[in-house]
Amino acid sequence: MKPGIILLVEDNPDDEALTMLAFADSKITNPVVVARDGAEALDYLFARGPYADRPAEDLPILILLDLNLPKVRGIEVLRQLRDDPRTRLIPVVVLTSSHEESDIRDCYVLGVNAYINKPVEWEQFSQAVRILRMFWLVLNQPPPANGGA
Numbered sequence: 001m002k003p004g005i006i007l008l009v010e011d012n013p014d015d016e017a018l019t020m021l022a023f024a025d026s027k028i029t030n031p032v033v034v035a036r037d038g039a040e041a042l043d044y045l046f047a048r049g050p051y052a053d054r055p056a057e058d059l060p061i062l063i064l065l066d067l068n069l070p071k072v073r074g075i076e077v078l079r080q081l082r083d084d085p086r087t088r089l090i091p092v093v094v095l096t097s098s099h100e101e102s103d104i105r106d107c108y109v110l111g112v113n114a115y116i117n118k119p120v121e122w123e124q125f126s127q128a129v130r131i132l133r134m135f136w137l138v139l140n141q142p143p144p145a146n147g148g149a
Helices: 013-025 038-045 074-083 101-109 122-139
Strands: 006-009 032-035 062-065 092-096 114-117
Touching: 006 013, 006 038, 013 032, 013 122, 032 038, 038 074, 062 074, 062 122, 074 092, 074 101, 101 114
Parallel strands: 006 032, 006 062, 062 092, 092 114
Antiparallel strands: none
C-alpha cells in the first residue's frame, strides 16, 4: 500500500523549503502536495479548477495548514473543510506563526486536530516535524476512508 498524501498549505517559499527539508530529515516518504494559498487548497481538496481531473476520493491523510494565506485565509479553509462531509474527518494540523488567542480558539472551535506555532530555530522545527511524523503518520489511527458511513 502506498503512503497517503500530505497536503501542505503554505504561501511562504522559505517555510515550504524548510518543511520539505525537515520531512526528508525525518524520513517522511509520503507524497506531498503543496498549495500556496487557501483557494488552491480548496480547489485541490474538492477536485475543482486546475485539480478537476484529480480523483475526488483520493484525499490527503493529513493537512498541514498555515493561517496567514493569500486569497482565502486558513481559518476559512478549515471552516469549509469541516462543513463538508467528504473532508470533515481529515486530520488538520495548523502550523503557523500566529500566537493570537482568537486564532487558536477559532481553530479549535472549527475542529482543528492540533495547533502548532512554527519554531524559528531549525533544530526545534526539525523536532516538531519528527513528532508530527511519529504521531500523525505512525501512531494515529485515521478514520475509515468512508468516514464511518
